[in-house]
Structure formats: C-alpha cells, structure tokens
Amino acid sequence: MPRSNSSNRLQRLERLTAQLKAEPFCIIKDLARQLGVSERTLARDLALLREQGLPVEADRGRGGGVRLDRRWGVGRLNLAYAEAVDLLIGIEVAQKMGSPIFLASLESVRRQLIASFSADKRERVEALKSRILVGVTASTYVQVSASPPPDLVIKALHQAFMDKERLDIRYQREDLEVSERQIEPHYLLLKYPVWYVIAFDHLRSEPRTFRCDRILSASLTGTRFRLRPLDEFTHIWNGEDLRV
Structure with missing residues (x-):
C-alpha cells in the first residue's frame, strides 16, 4: 500500500x-x-x-x-546537439531567404547558439550550412501539388544528410511512375515552400534532383559517401541564382 x-x-x-x-x-x-x-x-x-x-x-x-514565476524558464532552454543544429540551420535558411521579420532577434539567437558549440562542432555546422541552398520560390503549379513528406521519410533523410549516408528510397515521379533508388543526399535545396534533395543517383549513375514530398519511403543503408563538390551539380538548376 x-x-x-x-x-x-x-x-x-x-x-x-x-x-x-x-x-x-x-x-x-x-x-x-x-x-x-x-x-x-x-x-x-x-x-x-x-x-x-x-x-x-x-x-x-x-x-x-x-x-x-513568469520569469522562470528564460535562459533555461537545454537543447541536444542535433536540436541546436536544426535550429541554427533553420535560422540560416530564414536569413538566406531575406525575410525582414524578426531577423534582428534571430541573429542574436544564432550568435548564442554558435557560441555554445565547441570549435570542432562549429566546423561541422558550417559544413552542413554550406550544403543547404535557397533558390527562387516554387511556381504556383508546384505549390498546389506539394504536400508534407511522411515523418519517417523526413527522419531518415535528415539523418542520411547529416551523416553523409546512402539512402534507399521509393520515389514517385510526376507521371506517378514509382521506382526504387539508392541516392547520396549531398545537398538540400529550398524553393519555398518545397524542399528538394540534390543527390547522386546510383540507379542512373548521375546527379539528380528529387522532390522530398515525392519520396514515398526511405531507409538508411549504413553505407557512407564522400561529399561531392557543388560544381558537379550546378547543371541541375540551369544557372538559377542560389543563396548558399
């Protein structure tokens, strides 16, 4: 009792x-x-x-x-490294998009997050940031057809991108044809509000772009890849002005 x-x-x-x-x-x-x-x-x-x-x-x-106490909790936020990286990258994306709303406060948060990292973690974060690109806003046609990717796909893609790990995916093209691919997610491209994976596609043995919301399923392979330089993928966006 x-x-x-x-x-x-x-x-x-x-x-x-x-x-x-x-x-x-x-x-x-x-x-x-x-x-x-x-x-x-x-x-x-x-x-x-x-x-x-x-x-x-x-x-x-x-x-x-x-x-x-109304003041309780201010300054007590405790983020795991992966959470802090996600928040910092989100801030960087907002700044790359040039949104004027709240940028002054975001810059302060960004500085504090960076200061909380050790030197080696700062280098890792900088390397991740350099792999996230922001392009022009998606067309109305694309926006209307877009939908949020499944949570499990987002989780697998997130980990594969951060760890530079190959990913097995089932992908549905615009014509609804479904294929199985193994990709290396080298870069992420935001054409607001739609995200794309700029990857090396082992099925085609060449760089390809995949819309994240068309990835039906994704699973980690355990096989790491070496990051390819951005200039190997520039032909994909046909000279579009990107913010890196």
Whole structure:
C-alpha cells in the first residue's frame, strides 16, 4: 500500500507540474478537483514542488490561485546537439531567404547558439550550412501539388544528410511512375515552400534532383559517401541564382 501511494503521488506531482507549466494561472479549488485531492493535500504537493526548486507563486488576491514565476524558464532552454543544429540551420535558411521579420532577434539567437558549440562542432555546422541552398520560390503549379513528406521519410533523410549516408528510397515521379533508388543526399535545396534533395543517383549513375514530398519511403543503408563538390551539380538548376 505505501508503494502504491508513493507511485500515485509521483504521478500526481508530474500532472501538477505539467498543469502549472501549461496554464498562466490556476485556481486552487479547480486544480484540486482536477487532481482528485483535497486542497490541503494540494497545498502539501505545492510545498514539495517549491522544495524541489519549482518557483510556485501564490496569488491570494485573485480567488486563491497559484502560478509559476513568469520569469522562470528564460535562459533555461537545454537543447541536444542535433536540436541546436536544426535550429541554427533553420535560422540560416530564414536569413538566406531575406525575410525582414524578426531577423534582428534571430541573429542574436544564432550568435548564442554558435557560441555554445565547441570549435570542432562549429566546423561541422558550417559544413552542413554550406550544403543547404535557397533558390527562387516554387511556381504556383508546384505549390498546389506539394504536400508534407511522411515523418519517417523526413527522419531518415535528415539523418542520411547529416551523416553523409546512402539512402534507399521509393520515389514517385510526376507521371506517378514509382521506382526504387539508392541516392547520396549531398545537398538540400529550398524553393519555398518545397524542399528538394540534390543527390547522386546510383540507379542512373548521375546527379539528380528529387522532390522530398515525392519520396514515398526511405531507409538508411549504413553505407557512407564522400561529399561531392557543388560544381558537379550546378547543371541541375540551369544557372538559377542560389543563396548558399
């Protein structure tokens, strides 16, 4: 019985913490009812959360409620390396597109992210950034026919691109013909809002471009490839002005 009570309380504390983070202000009576406990038990739970470092504030002037310190969480963001790289590359893409909205703040975030990396990781990030290209906006025809790629495809493509690993894909052409390919995803090209993979296609033994949303499935092969220079692929976009 004590073990069950302890488990129940841990689960309740997790729910309580999530609720406080999700809501700007919580009424004590409503919170106790949602958790299925008395207000006295809720008060003990809140006291325990304070002891554990969660900055719970009481606001008795508004019907007896609680909330987290509004300043809590600022500066506490903790990103994994892959997450930080994704965020940094997203910022770089926004800057390459020349969007004037929020760029001042994004530049500050970009500098802080770069400063958080070690020297060798900065080099890796710079190498990744150089492989992401931004071209002209996609035509209306292309935009209308585009759709988000499946999550599993995005995940496999993301890893293959970062690790320089060959990818087995099933690809559907515009005429709906489906073929199986093994590709090396050397570069990514954004023609907003559509992403393309600029790859070496082992089926055709030459560079090809694949629309990401036409990749039906993708799986990693475990075989790495050596990055080919960008000038081997320039004929693909026929002199289009790209931002690298």
